[in-house]
Amino acid sequence: xxxxxTVSPEYMILEAPREKKFLIGxxxxxxxxxxxxxxxxxxxxxxxxxxxSHLCGDLWAxxxxxxxxxxxxxxxxxxxxxxxxxxxxxxxxxxxxxxxLRAMEPFSCxxxxxxxxxCPIMGRGVGTPANIQPDSVEIFYLLETGMxxxxxxxxxxxxxxxxxxxxxxxxxxxxxxxxVFCDGFFVTHTREIVEITPDDEFLHPYDxxxxxxxxxxxxxxxxxxxRDCLVIKNNFISYNANASWQQEVxxxxxxxxxxxxxxxxxxxxxxxxxxxxxxxxxxxxAAQARVAIEMAQEEGIDVGMVKIKVIRPFPxxxxxxxxxxxxxxxxxxFNFIGWLAKEIKAVVNNNAxxxxxxxxxAGMTMPxxxxxxxxxxxxxxxxxxx
Amino acid sequence: xxxxxxxxGFEKIMPQEYQDLVSDGPYGRNLSVKDLGTFKELIDExxxxxxxxxxxxxxxxxxxxxxxxxxxxxxxAGCFGVIHPQISLHCTIAPFGTHNAFASxxxxxxxxxxxxxxxxxxxMAGDGGFSDIGLAPTFHSWSRGERFTSIMLDNECYAxxxxxxxxxxxxxxxxxxxxxxxxxxxxxxxxVAKLAGCAYVATATPTKPRLLGQMIRRAILISREIGPSFxxxxxxxxxxxxxxxxxxxxxxxxFESQIFEYFTQEAQEYIEGIEKKSPKTGLNLGVGAENEx
Numbered sequence: 001x002x003x004x005x006t007v008s009p010e011y012m013i014l015e016a017p018r019e020k021k022f023l024i025g026x027x028x029x030x031x032x033x034x035x036x037x038x039x040x041x042x043x044x045x046x047x048x049x050x051x052x053s054h055l056c057g058d059l060w061a062x063x064x065x066x067x068x069x070x071x072x073x074x075x076x077x078x079x080x081x082x083x084x085x086x087x088x089x090x091x092x093x094x095x096x097x098x099x100x101l102r103a104m105e106p107f108s109c110x111x112x113x114x115x116x117x118x119c120p121i122m123g124r125g126v127g128t129p130a131n132i133q134p135d136s137v138e139i140f141y142l143l144e145t146g147m148x149x150x151x152x153x154x155x156x157x158x159x160x161x162x163x164x165x166x167x168x169x170x171x172x173x174x175x176x177x178x179x180v181f182c183d184g185f186f187v188t189h190t191r192e193i194v195e196i197t198p199d200d201e202f203l204h205p206y207d208x209x210x211x212x213x214x215x216x217x218x219x220x221x222x223x224x225x226x227r228d229c230l231v232i233k234n235n236f237i238s239y240n241a242n243a244s245w246q247q248e249v250x251x252x253x254x255x256x257x258x259x260x261x262x263x264x265x266x267x268x269x270x271x272x273x274x275x276x277x278x279x280x281x282x283x284x285x286a287a288q289a290r291v292a293i294e295m296a297q298e299e300g301i302d303v304g305m306v307k308i309k310v311i312r313p314f315p316x317x318x319x320x321x322x323x324x325x326x327x328x329x330x331x332x333x334f335n336f337i338g339w340l341a342k343e344i345k346a347v348v349n350n351n352a353x354x355x356x357x358x359x360x361x362a363g364m365t366m367p368x369x370x371x372x373x374x375x376x377x378x379x380x381x382x383x384x385x386x
Numbered sequence: 387x388x389x390x391x392x393x394x395g396f397e398k399i400m401p402q403e404y405q406d407l408v409s410d411g412p413y414g415r416n417l418s419v420k421d422l423g424t425f426k427e428l429i430d431e432x433x434x435x436x437x438x439x440x441x442x443x444x445x446x447x448x449x450x451x452x453x454x455x456x457x458x459x460x461x462x463a464g465c466f467g468v469i470h471p472q473i474s475l476h477c478t479i480a481p482f483g484t485h486n487a488f489a490s491x492x493x494x495x496x497x498x499x500x501x502x503x504x505x506x507x508x509x510m511a512g513d514g515g516f517s518d519i520g521l522a523p524t525f526h527s528w529s530r531g532e533r534f535t536s537i538m539l540d541n542e543c544y545a546x547x548x549x550x551x552x553x554x555x556x557x558x559x560x561x562x563x564x565x566x567x568x569x570x571x572x573x574x575x576x577x578v579a580k581l582a583g584c585a586y587v588a589t590a591t592p593t594k595p596r597l598l599g600q601m602i603r604r605a606i607l608i609s610r611e612i613g614p615s616f617x618x619x620x621x622x623x624x625x626x627x628x629x630x631x632x633x634x635x636x637x638x639x640x641f642e643s644q645i646f647e648y649f650t651q652e653a654q655e656y657i658e659g660i661e662k663k664s665p666k667t668g669l670n671l672g673v674g675a676e677n678e679x
Contacts, residue, residue: 039495072523072526077487079488080487083492084491086495087491109481221389
């Protein structure tokens with residue numbers, strides 16, 4: 001192992017000089033993994049995730065990752081991640097679509113075990129009919145697993161949010177897994193200018209002594225310690241322990257908010273917040289909305305945009321505040337079910353003004369013109385209603 | 387050994403049983419099954435059925451660890467899902483069937499974290515955990531040559547869920563999901579272990595405690611240096627087979643004919659080398675003290 005210059009996450013994320021590179025999303029992600037000083041990577045191939053698994057293998061072969069192997073399937077890869085992270089080392093894995101669903105049992109355990117695993121998911125279609133095209137439907141399945149969830153818009157986000165994920169996941173008052181979600185292909189295979197930090201600066205190694213739950217390594221006291229809570233005893237004390245533990249996981253996720261503000265500049269990016277109409281979107285839909293609002297403004301529509309970077313903990317108060325004066329909120333999404341619109345409707349007063357759509361899925365694209373057209377239809381409808 | 391000690395000032399608030407562990411536990415003492423009854427055990431009370439031979443086996447396994455101060459156990463759903471918080475080792479419960487995948491990640495991470503130290507990892511599950519729901523990760527952990535020990539506590543059924551047939555239930559036995567008798571034979575799991583590449587495979591019974599202890603030590607030492615090891619401990623669930631404790635014990639005694647050991651050549655040479663070095667201690671191999679902090 002080469003001698004490494006290690007730096008704090010604050011320095012790397014907020015202060016380090018940046019160099020421009022022309023990278024696809026997967027390459028930007030690999031650059032982040034390289035700088036994150038990761039100990040153990042276990043992966044299983046699936047389209048469109050496979051490329052990052054290959055790139056991690058190259059990083060391991062070059063000595064940047066200490067341990068790496070291809071596991072037997074996603075369920076057991078995610079269980080291996082539990083083992084590695086329980087020992088108190090820094091871990092990384094990634095998956096896509098059906099792999100996410102196969103791994104749901106360990107995914108539901110990660111937060112409860114308080115494991116700061118960082119796991120990008122490259123979203124794609126799941127279920128019937130079979131589909132490998134970009135889709136953000138998987139986030140819906142992950143919403144209540146207790147994990148922190150970021151939604152990536154671009155290769156630049158993929159680089160930044162992965163490093164931010166490690167910084168936030170490993171805070172002693174948080175110590176939870178982070179899903180860094182992108183819509184497959186749109187981000188993983190799109191090439192653009194990405195500003196990255198120097199490649200000879202790496203994050204400080206993970207320190208398991210800062211974990212709120214002792215590492216499973218027989219070095220920490222007391223030895224009579226089950227890593228998880230007393231789940232299986234039938235008495236009041238263990239019910240109470242289990243109930244408190246579940247609440248603490250959610251409380252820890254809420255405590256991530258201050259770190260999200262510090263490392264990510266908050267959970268939202270807001271353009272023209274005083275507009276009459278707001279488009280609220282996450283991931284690739286936000287990238288399309290960014291273009292759409294400029295086109296709509298040229299046509300004289302008073303429209304702004306809210307990019308939701310953090311899906312969990314959901315920025316409910318911020319969104320409710322932004323929604324107060326707005327006449328109409330439109331939520332374009334790259335999935336069939338419109339989960340983001342449901343989330344927004346649940347936190348906005350007078351939520352009849354929140355409209356889900358356009359919903360694009362199964363590999364279809366969402367040209368900004370479609371968003372503008374839908375917006376015009378909604379405005380006409382709103383006028384009629386008034 | 388610092389991991390066991392109580393921080394100054396906290397002696398009074400730690401329970402008596404923990405204080406006993408510090409003053410009279412097995413850590414760093416190189417004890418074995420024949421010392422049972424003379425020290426504070428890693429488990430000394432449990433909520434499982436009275437007279438259970440599987441629990442007796444479990445107690446013997448814990449008493450046979452060559453290096454308890456550096457041993458970690460991964461369990462999954464099953465009868466010891468219920469007792470794992472009471473084991474005085476770092477111990478966890480993996481999602482059902484994933485124990486060998488969890489142990490693979492754990493062992494490799496411990497090797498990264500402590501490159502110069504032995505950390506013995508044991509994946510312990512029941513017959514259903516290994517042969518049915520956990521077959522894929524078990525097989526793959528062995529074929530990858532993962533350096534930990536797998537111990538199947540085979541009571542010939544799913545016991546904790548109320549008595550259903552497993553892959554390890556013998557043909558013809560009527561249990562709750564085989565009301566007309568199980569229609570297919572018990573899996574030859576030792577053969578699976580050999581084919582998948584285990585360096586050491588054994589079947590033990592709790593009715594031969596010293597032999598069981600020797601097998602546990604051999605399995606752990608071989609998994610440290612040579613390759614994966616697997617032990618099946620043959621018992622029966624007397625509760626779900628509707629046997630009295632003494633009949634359960636006698637049934638386990640009947641399994642003594644199944645006792646066997648398989649070594650790869652490399653594993654055999656390694657064990658012979660160690661056992662030659664300390665012939666007088668016999669079953670108590672005298673290994674482990676060298677691991678002292």
